[in-house]
Amino acid sequence: MGHILQQFSQQAVNGLSLGSIYALIALGYTMVYGIVKLINFAHGDVMMVGAYLGWIATTQLHWSFLPALFFAMVVSAILGMLIERIAYKPLRNASRIAALITAIGVSLFLEYGGMLLVTAQVQTYPPVFPETVYNVAGIMFKYGDVVMLVTSVVLMFLLHFTVQYTKVGKSMRAVSFDKDAALLMGVNVNNTISATFAIGSALAGAAGVLMGVYFNTIDPLMGIIPGLKAFVAAVLGGIGIIPGAMVGGLVLGLTEAFVSGLGASTWRDAVAFLILILVLIIKPTGLFGKNVREKV
Amino acid sequence: MLVLEDVHVYYGAIHALKGISFQVNQGEIVTLIGSNGAGKSTSLKTISGLLRPKQGKMTFNGEDLGSIPPQNVVAKGISQVPEGRRVFANMTVMENLDMGAFLRKDKSGIKKDVERVFELFPRLKERKSQVAGTLSGGEQQMLAMGRALMSKPQLMLLDEPSMGLAPILVKQIFDIIKEINAQGTTILLVEQNAHMALSVANRAYVLETGKIVLGGEAKELAASEEVRKAYLGG
Numbered sequence A: 001m002g003h004i005l006q007q008f009s010q011q012a013v014n015g016l017s018l019g020s021i022y023a024l025i026a027l028g029y030t031m032v033y034g035i036v037k038l039i040n041f042a043h044g045d046v047m048m049v050g051a052y053l054g055w056i057a058t059t060q061l062h063w064s065f066l067p068a069l070f071f072a073m074v075v076s077a078i079l080g081m082l083i084e085r086i087a088y089k090p091l092r093n094a095s096r097i098a099a100l101i102t103a104i105g106v107s108l109f110l111e112y113g114g115m116l117l118v119t120a121q122v123q124t125y126p127p128v129f130p131e132t133v134y135n136v137a138g139i140m141f142k143y144g145d146v147v148m149l150v151t152s153v154v155l156m157f158l159l160h161f162t163v164q165y166t167k168v169g170k171s172m173r174a175v176s177f178d179k180d181a182a183l184l185m186g187v188n189v190n191n192t193i194s195a196t197f198a199i200g201s202a203l204a205g206a207a208g209v210l211m212g213v214y215f216n217t218i219d220p221l222m223g224i225i226p227g228l229k230a231f232v233a234a235v236l237g238g239i240g241i242i243p244g245a246m247v248g249g250l251v252l253g254l255t256e257a258f259v260s261g262l263g264a265s266t267w268r269d270a271v272a273f274l275i276l277i278l279v280l281i282i283k284p285t286g287l288f289g290k291n292v293r294e295k296v
Numbered sequence B: 001m002l003v004l005e006d007v008h009v010y011y012g013a014i015h016a017l018k019g020i021s022f023q024v025n026q027g028e029i030v031t032l033i034g035s036n037g038a039g040k041s042t043s044l045k046t047i048s049g050l051l052r053p054k055q056g057k058m059t060f061n062g063e064d065l066g067s068i069p070p071q072n073v074v075a076k077g078i079s080q081v082p083e084g085r086r087v088f089a090n091m092t093v094m095e096n097l098d099m100g101a102f103l104r105k106d107k108s109g110i111k112k113d114v115e116r117v118f119e120l121f122p123r124l125k126e127r128k129s130q131v132a133g134t135l136s137g138g139e140q141q142m143l144a145m146g147r148a149l150m151s152k153p154q155l156m157l158l159d160e161p162s163m164g165l166a167p168i169l170v171k172q173i174f175d176i177i178k179e180i181n182a183q184g185t186t187i188l189l190v191e192q193n194a195h196m197a198l199s200v201a202n203r204a205y206v207l208e209t210g211k212i213v214l215g216g217e218a219k220e221l222a223a224s225e226e227v228r229k230a231y232l233g234g
């Protein structure tokens, strides 16, 4: 019995670590969707770029974790803004399918452009953290897991604060809710959309570095599967809803960990998607989705 | 104060405003009446910069208005209460008022204006932490007006404030419009409820399918045969 409980807690720790990375990526998906109603399929690839930036910072520049993380976030933010300005902004009034196809194009561009630049070869992340393992009542916490969880939580807290209390956050909420009404308040919608891409991409960049630390290896196609899963997490929580993306990511991470823990790791993706399907059947707007009716 | 000269606006191929000209002088209440689809909302959206005139001239206090983005229109002192209120339903009453003051930096002035809005609409004060989406239609109208006041406008554009409200509330809203005007804000009021609009306005224009067909003193228009037949039910 004690053994089972210990196993359970161990999987919960693993699930939370992985889930917090999914959550970071899912946040960018959901924020961008909230403001421009676009599924930014290149988002997972921005995460990949973040992973490489972190790798360059740690291996070539010999920086430690925090400066590397910061560097990856800043450059990813700039990349996100550029993608929006160059690829998506000209299509803002075009059909949704045109924007979606463009997003897939940007995704492929980053993946294969990345290959040209850094080759398709798998790179190994250096051991950024000491190999310390904490044993708390039989549950193993790796030093890296703890840093990862703390990093994610801090970033999510910063995001929450930004969105709720700062001017740019208020503009983001206003534009997501009603673009024309926001314009009538004097909000600069273009800058707000840029800021949203910047923040979402910075979080993806951070997730990339954490991903590299967690799995040790990175390659130019590493963004595809986590990107897809983060998308699932965002839809699971209710696309466009920020707390939804956080919870969706954690639920997904925990599910994967428990399914793997039961010895059925080949099934873990299937189970993740099954949950998505079930949630969408029961509550099509996602866990946190509301059907807001407007009063006339 | 506000002058439009031969303004043409299109939605793609649809010619919504076919060369309208009118003006609003400082201190006035001017109303633009007309039936569904006449182009009333289009006129206000164009003044606010949400739509661009294809032809014609728009000035505010002598400065060009036709080619500046919406945020600069707000900064110049024009704010709009849009049709259907368009409050931020996911934000609280207080956050909505803050959004109205988006371009302002004078914290103490903003605070004063919040008090002013609460004086005009005591109901909003009672509900200041309530999420706007849960307000009644009348309260949302009050909030939309309060929010527009928060930018400290010289000119306030109101698009059908009476829409969907009970007669007693309509009367209350129009009393407050008069009060806002008396406190020094010029008003351009768009209405289908011609009776109410003409009763508070100094001057009026009648819009029909994108053209201004009549204009003059509100009292005179209210008495004219044409307007009574078409807009006041005989």
Ligand SMILES: Nc1ncnc2c1ncn2[C@@H]1O[C@H](COP(=O)(O)OP(=O)(O)OP(=O)(O)O)[C@@H](O)[C@H]1O
Binding pocket: B011, B014, B016, B034, B035, B036, B037, B038, B039, B040, B041, B042, B043, B083, B192
């Ligand atoms: N987004 C749009 N796309 C195409 N046509 C539009 C659009 N908005 C308005 N129109 C057309 O422009 C004309 C004027 O519309 P507008 O909304 O200004 O009318 P209105 O006078 O405000 O009417 P109402 O009293 O019903 O609000 C109408 O013929 C309408 O069909």
Ligand SMILES: [Mg+2]
Binding pocket: B040, B041, B042, B083, B159
């Ligand atoms: Mg209208």
